[in-house]
Amino acid sequence: VSLRTISTMEKDKEIKEITGSQKQQLAKLIEEALKAAFPDVSDVQPLVAICNDPRHGDYQCNNAMSLWNKIKGKGTQFKGPQPVGKAIIENIPASEMIESSSIAGPGFVNIVLARQWIAKSLQKMLIDGIATWAPKLPVKRAVVDFSSPNIAKEMHVGHLRSTIIGDTLARMLEFSNVDVLRRNHVGDWGTQFGMLIESLFEEFPNWEAGSAPAIGDLEEFYKASKKRFDADADFKERAQKAVVSLQGGDEKYRMAWSQICEISRNEFQKVYGRLGVHLEEKGESFYNPYIPSVLELLNEKGLIQESEGARVIFIEGKKIPLIVVKRDGGYNYASTDLAALWYRLNEEKADWIIYVTDVGQREHFEMFFAAAKRAGWLPLNENDYPKTSHVGFGLVLGEDGKRFRTRSTDVVKLVDLLDEAKNRCKSALEERGKAKEWTAEELEQTAEAVGYGAVKYADLKNNRLTNYTFNFDQMLNDKGNTAVYLLYAHARICSIIRKSGKDIEELKKSGAIDLAHPDERTLGLHLLQFAEIVEEACTNLLPNLLCEYLYNISEDFTKFYTNCQVVGSAEETSRLLLCEATAVVMRKCFHLLGITPVYKI
Ligand code: ARG
Numbered sequence: 001v002s003l004r005t006i007s008t009m010e011k012d013k014e015i016k017e018i019t020g021s022q023k024q025q026l027a028k029l030i031e032e033a034l035k036a037a038f039p040d041v042s043d044v045q046p047l048v049a050i051c052n053d054p055r056h057g058d059y060q061c062n063n064a065m066s067l068w069n070k071i072k073g074k075g076t077q078f079k080g081p082q083p084v085g086k087a088i089i090e091n092i093p094a095s096e097m098i099e100s101s102s103i104a105g106p107g108f109v110n111i112v113l114a115r116q117w118i119a120k121s122l123q124k125m126l127i128d129g130i131a132t133w134a135p136k137l138p139v140k141r142a143v144v145d146f147s148s149p150n151i152a153k154e155m156h157v158g159h160l161r162s163t164i165i166g167d168t169l170a171r172m173l174e175f176s177n178v179d180v181l182r183r184n185h186v187g188d189w190g191t192q193f194g195m196l197i198e199s200l201f202e203e204f205p206n207w208e209a210g211s212a213p214a215i216g217d218l219e220e221f222y223k224a225s226k227k228r229f230d231a232d233a234d235f236k237e238r239a240q241k242a243v244v245s246l247q248g249g250d251e252k253y254r255m256a257w258s259q260i261c262e263i264s265r266n267e268f269q270k271v272y273g274r275l276g277v278h279l280e281e282k283g284e285s286f287y288n289p290y291i292p293s294v295l296e297l298l299n300e301k302g303l304i305q306e307s308e309g310a311r312v313i314f315i316e317g318k319k320i321p322l323i324v325v326k327r328d329g330g331y332n333y334a335s336t337d338l339a340a341l342w343y344r345l346n347e348e349k350a351d352w353i354i355y356v357t358d359v360g361q362r363e364h365f366e367m368f369f370a371a372a373k374r375a376g377w378l379p380l381n382e383n384d385y386p387k388t389s390h391v392g393f394g395l396v397l398g399e400d401g402k403r404f405r406t407r408s409t410d411v412v413k414l415v416d417l418l419d420e421a422k423n424r425c426k427s428a429l430e431e432r433g434k435a436k437e438w439t440a441e442e443l444e445q446t447a448e449a450v451g452y453g454a455v456k457y458a459d460l461k462n463n464r465l466t467n468y469t470f471n472f473d474q475m476l477n478d479k480g481n482t483a484v485y486l487l488y489a490h491a492r493i494c495s496i497i498r499k500s501g502k503d504i505e506e507l508k509k510s511g512a513i514d515l516a517h518p519d520e521r522t523l524g525l526h527l528l529q530f531a532e533i534v535e536e537a538c539t540n541l542l543p544n545l546l547c548e549y550l551y552n553i554s555e556d557f558t559k560f561y562t563n564c565q566v567v568g569s570a571e572e573t574s575r576l577l578l579c580e581a582t583a584v585v586m587r588k589c590f591h592l593l594g595i596t597p598v599y600k601i
Contacts, residue, residue, distance in 0.1 A: 020136045021531035022121070023048055023059070025097065026111065030061050033091040041070060050529070057102070057110030058525060063088060064107025081107030096120075118524045119513040122581045126508045130588050134176050135535035139352045139385065141179040143344045144170045146356035147272075147279055150187030151264040152196055152222040155271060157396040157404050157470070158358045160414050164459050164594065165393060166356040167277045168543040171592045172534055181348060185340065186268075186283035188261050191330070192222070194243035197256045198235065199225040207256065218263050274418045275452060276594060282340075290339040291331050295324055298338070301375050315370045322367040337368050341388070345377055351385040354541065359392035359465060366390070391541045394467035396459075404470045422451035424476055425484075446598050450484055451476075453595035457483035460593055461547040481551045483595055486586070489554045491601040493583045497576060500567045504580050511573035513581075519560040520578060526556050527585045534592065543593065550589040557582050 019025060030046035038044070047062040064085035071078065078084050085107030092101065099114040125133055146166020149155040170180045199221065200207050228235050246253040265281070272279060295311075298304050303313050304324065312321035324335045344350045355365060369388050372378045378386060398404040426447035429435070434443055458475035462468045478484045497504055515521040530549070537545040566575040590597045 019132060021133070021535055022113075022528050023050075023532040024136060024535075026059055029092055029095055029097070030063070030088070032093050033088050034063060034067075036091040037087040038067065038071070041067065044070075050532075051110060054522075056104060058113045059111045061085075061088060061109040061111065064109065068107065085109050113525065115515050115521055118521065118528055119515050121528055122524055123508070123513050123577065126577065126581055126584065130530075130584055131175075133531045135531045135538070137173070137176045137178055137535065137538060139173070139178050141181065141348070141350045142173050142352040142354060143181045143183055143348065143350045144173070144354045144356065145183045145185045145340075146170070146354075147268075147277070148183075148185040148187070148357070149264075149268055151261050151283075152192065152218050153187070154219050155268055155414060157414070160271070160417075161358070161393050161396060161459055161464075162356045163271070163275060163277055164456050165391065165464055165543060166354075167275070167594050168456075168460060168546075168592060169354060169356070169391065169538070169541060171594060172538050172543070172546070175534060175588075175592060176538055178352075181344075181350065182279050184279040184281040184283070186261075186264075186281055188264075188283035189285040189288055189336070191240075191243050192226075193246055193257055193260070194239035194241075195225040195229040195235070196222065196260055197242045197246065197253055198239045199228070200256050200260065207259065210259075218260070218267065271414045271418070274415065275456070276596070284336045287336050287339040287343060288331070290343055291335050294339045294342045295335065297342070298324075298371070298375055303371065303374055313367075313371045313374070315367055315374075318367060318370075322371055334364065334368055337364075338371065341368070341372055341377070345386055351387070353386070353388045354391055355389070356391045356393070359394060362390060362392050389541060391464065393464040397467050397469045399469065399471065401469075418452055418455060421455050421472065421476070422447050424472060425451040425454070428476070428478075446601075449596035449598050450487055453483040453487060453590070453593075456594055457486070457547065460543045461551075463542065463544050481547075486550060486554055487590070487595070487598050488601050489557070490583060490586045490590070491598050493557065493579050493586070494599045495601075496561075496566060497579055497583070500572070500576055502573075502576055504576065507573055507577055508580070511577055513577045514571065514574045515578075516571070517560075517564050519556075519563050520575070523553075523556040523560045523578065523582065526553055527581055530585050530588070546589055546592060550586060550593075553582065553586060553589075 027046040027048045030048055034041075034044050034046060044063065044067060047066075048059055049062060051057045051060045064081040068078065068081040068084045071084075078087070082103060085103045088109055089101045089103065092098065096114060097117045099112045099117075101109055101111045104110055144166050146169075147159055147163040149159045166182075170182050173180050225239075229239055230236075242253060246257055261283075295304065298313065304311050305314060305321075306312075307321060309327040310323050311325035312323050314321045322334050323332060324338065326332055341353065344353050357365075365388075369378065369390075372388070373380055378388060396404040426443065429443060429447060434446075438446070454475045458470070459468070461481060475482055476484055478488060513524070515524045526549075533545055533549040537543055560578070564571070564575060566572060566579065569575065587597045
């Protein structure tokens with residue numbers, strides 16, 4: 001079979017030792033140097049960054065200037081930032097990691113890594129598995145609240161973005177050994193259920209026998225109920241009573257509610273199934289029972305006030321307060337989110353809670369995060385844990401520059417969208433004669449991997465805050481920064497290894513990597529930067545950094561492959577191993593982006 005999923009392909013071997021990223025390892029050496037050279041200066045964090053200009057070094061340490069500012073005028077023997085930098089260099093412990101270090105400008109310490117060390121690290125990874133490269137994050141358990149569509153309302157492109165971005169963040173954190181709770185905060189509670197339940201009773205008298213699925217298109221059902229709700233006063237009254245019965249826990253209403261939810265759930269599941277995304281549903285209804293006591297906690301702290309008949313929390317710097325109990329006494333989106341946050345902090349003991357929604361909801365999140373800070377649930381300092389983060393994203397636009405929709409309807413049916421991507425890929429593969437070369441199953445699986453991967457990658461490669469235009473032709477192009485190009489690039493590397501006729505598992509054990517050619521060294525160095533890119537993408541919640549990295553790696557590989565003969569050369573073993581290391585890193589990137597790699601094209 002040409003297509004194996006990552007889980008069967010490289011089940012991460014038991015992790016012997018996690019070294020942390022290369023940057024973290026380097027930072028440790030610098031930390032020791034700082035302690036040795038400046039034992040009296042406390043509270044200095046090592047500042048290590050990738051060199052802006054690779055001609056000067058691979059990494060640089062930027063501590064000298066700020067250290068100098070700390071110690072100058074206090075009777076220090078040092079005469080300026082340069083000597084401070086020199087002292088740092090002199091105190092870096094001997095390590096096979098570093099080849100040389102030098103001073104530039106006002107005390108920048110440029111560091112060149114040892115070629116042998118890079119080579120050895122790559123070889124070790126090939127044997128022990130890439131999981132040993134996982135970055136170390138200061139978080140034990142994270143909640144990622146993503147996807148979160150609303151029952152009976154459409155799951156629109158915004159929810160698709162949330163699903164794709166949230167899944168990637170969860171995967172990156174999981175890779176970094178964080179315990180991740182993937183939460184689907186489904187909108188399954190609220191007054192709209194009154195009219196839905198009433199319509200169900202009236203239009204499907206046999207609903208209890210399980211005929212509710214006959215509702216078919218739940219969205220249409222929603223629209224029709226809403227129309228009637230707005231036009232028919234009697235119906236409206238019955239609907240409002242239905243809400244009271246539901247919230248009062250009436251068995252029959254609960255059953256009707258759960259049937260309606262079930263229909264939506266099956267629809268949502270079709271999208272999740274196609275995307276290979278796993279989520280655990282804890283909808284708004286789950287937190288509903290916690291709201292009264294959580295609001296009581298806030299009340300005891302004196303946070304809740306009466307305003308125009310509603311109960312609200314005032315937030316510094318905001319003109320409008322956060323409403324937590326509406327004038328009619330009902331709870332709302334914010335009261336649910338406060339209860340959910342309380343639950344996640346206290347019951348689930350999460351130290352990082354991440355919410356993935358469109359930027360339009362930024363204000364809502366800012367407000368209730370601020371309320372939680374006032375309540376003392378969260379530390380005042382943004383960088384301390386437990387921490388909450390809102391991961392906002394922009395709109396998906398159509399060719400006309402307006403909100404993305406299809407010709408016929410207001411909303412895009414997500415399942416149709418994914419099917420179209422897949423079908424287009426299938427046609428492209430057929431055009432290239434693959435239907436004759438491959439089994440029907442191979443064709444199907446490859447079209448799926450490439451089609452869905454293309455949709456995901458087109459979304460993830462942009463900085464999430466910017467709007468992007470949905471364009472099949474662009475995302476399915478096999479040139480440029482697309483999933484198609486990258487998946488094919490990976491498959492090509494696999495084919496180089498296959499065609500060499502060498503047993504790569506054998507080579508891993510017996511062979512060694514050299515990195516004599518500058519293009520080999522560059523590729524090797526960048527492969528080793530994988531963990532710090534994941535770390536940065538996690539810390540800043542920016543999956544596009546990983547996409548950028550993946551694309552750069554494939555460019556580095558092309559350069560290497562153009563300038564260095566692999567098969568049949570004197571360096572064949574080393575270079576085949578470098579090919580394999582590139583393929584392993586690319587596959588891990590695909591995996592973290594939720595994309596299934598292909599092995600042959
Ligand atoms: N259901 C909401 C929507 O469709 C998203 C929920 C996001 N999560 C949260 N905890 N507020 O807009």
